[in-house]
Amino acid sequence: MSPILYLTESIELEKFSNTDFIVEPSMLSRFGKLDLDKTNKLSQKAKALGHKVYLEWDILMVEKDFVQAINFFKKIELDNFDAIRVQDPGAINWCLENTNHNLHLNLETGNHNFPGIKSWLDKGKNRISRIILSIEWSKSQLSELLPKLECPVEFLGMGRILLFYTPRFLLNIGLSNRESTLEMGNTNHWLEAAGQSEESPHKGFPLLENRHGTYMFLPSDHCLLDHLKDLSEVGISNLRIDNRFMSDELLNLVLEQVKTPSEEGYLKIKENSESRLIRGFYNTNKSDVLFKKLKNHRIQRRDENYLGQVLDVNKKNYLAIKLKNPKKNLELGDQLSLQTPDGKTKYLTVNWLKDCAGNDKKTASGEDLVFVNHVGGVSVRASVYFSYE
């Protein structure tokens, strides 16, 4: 796997050979700092030195921004680029219809299944030369997916984990000398901070505001540089190193590790990294297992024996039951089981049945509200079922 790096102004291109570089114009990319002139010059230089050069267009755009982006895009010397990296579906569609370049589809958001990825590849036909997957894909999920894809796949090898992206300018608000809206829309607008909340155990969330909005990152960085063999075996073809927030010293260690992986090399990276390094969801993604604890499943309606729900309990006097099953009638003498919210089951034989006016009834149906004799241990919201035992 060859690494892919971001081409920042501080990169000395001559020191690299046959490297893939991402060029980020400020106008088109979330964390780009290059104006048009620098975009064209840097990409031209990288291309001339034999590197692969990719244009990053990863911002999300409302229509006004989209029009501005296209106007800018048309001024870029596209011959310098081997591919365009796109994320907004609008940008994908526009590039497919208005350019001849290969595309790298950034599928890091909202693409977690094979049918969807296949559909994107079908849409792009032969124009899609790479897809970029979310680091929420676990190793086992990747090993099932990748053999089915006929397209090179890029994955983040090391870098910041983006948690939050908004077009609103949120950091400026807290400053004593605020910038104007006009200034915030400039190429040079770049405001960094760190945030923490008493309501979160995590401290020091890196925060950034630039012309495209505000971003929050996880305080820990993603790093799979101790799993390079795994990644290669599973079918990852391209490994992105996010060097934009990395010291030169650390970058050198990272590149050495990619070239010649070793446990020692990984430990050196850990020692030199300012942030804690994590593997995120790579080993396993169980981010849905807590869902079943978010609500009380005991009071959910379950099967065809369902009759309704207890609305009121008056000790030793009555239960009020809201009938909720239009297919079932409740009759005098029926045997019911009542499942309480705290997990108990109580049984009741209907000895009397009345409507809300106190009139005796022999049967009730539809959405009737009825009152029946009391049984102990039953609480409001208990589910009522016919008991055929």
Add this chain to the structure above:
Amino acid sequence: MRTRPELLSPAGSLDKLKIAVLYGADAVYCGGQKFGLRMASDNFTNEELREGVAFAHAHGSKVYVVLNGFLHDEDLVSLPEFLHLLEAIKVDAVIVSDLGTIETVKANCNVPIHLSTQASCLNVESAKLWKSKGAERVVLGREVSLSDAKEIREKAEIEVEVFIHGSMCMAYSGNCTISNYTQGRDSNRGGCAHSCRFEYSIDYSNGENSKSTFMSSKDLEGVALLPQFVAAGVDSIKVEGRMKGPHYAGTITKIYADALRELETKDSLSPESLAYYDSELLKVTHRDYSTGSLSGAAGDESVYSEREHDEKEYEVSGVVADFVRDEFILLEVRHAFYIGDELELMPFKGRSQKFKADSVLNFINETREKTKPGELVKLPWVPGAEKLNLVRRRLC
């Protein structure tokens, strides 16, 4: 009569579905037990979905079912069976977020597809792409203005649905994974922990610091812009809030239904009625209101500068569970109130009716000096009362 947009209300449960429909929703959206974004909401069992669709259709309303989590391969395995059910019970559309779900829907049923706001469809080209993949309607991102919505609708030739009311993500929808990494709950599969509402201390690189809820958005409120929604040709106006209670579902639906009715014969809302709608909107629990990006990019004024708290002018005292005309209404109590309190009954149409709870009796006619949530009490008859009417009480 002018063409008016559909009013689409949230239905977090079967009860809320019925309330929203009866208070004037042209359509409701709800979720099953899986595949959606509100796993903590009651949501619907299959039987409840069947009943909810039948109820809505009987009252002339449509039902859209959300499948808008970013579904993983393993989630898709059981989706076809659910789709067959949705088609069988004649659900009017499904709301989806990703291409894999769209492909699965297309392969398994003929239910119309609406693209969820989770997909952050923000521009004409994006709408064209989703249309080419099978979406009949796009629920636009909350960053889209009404003028852009009009342009998208016209140039992409697709139905557009635009949020008009409710809570807003500060992030581009679908582009927030704070809960995933800090709490192990996938925010894009229903586990959002609302970390954006927390108060944060911020240390700036220039040495300054501040403390604020800087990532918390005010709530969207667009009733004053409703004539512009109509003029823009928006096909559906959407109210957020499947997690919210019946008071919210009923009140917000009623306000927008009333306002839309007014616009069937007029180009604008009268100052008097606008003042009334505004005052009614204030009666529901809410954060400060903002028009978000409806008229232009949301600015500083869209940030909610307070910690989350439960401040409200009114609360729902209960829901009319039954009645004996000219004798009493039977109220299912949701929040406690006292005998003698002044209450308001919200009819499905028309202004609220104040009445005094000077008699509060339980089923066996014992007087209840103070009610408690989860009991049924008889209150004096209020002319025009119907089952599922809301009764509320002013708190301050």
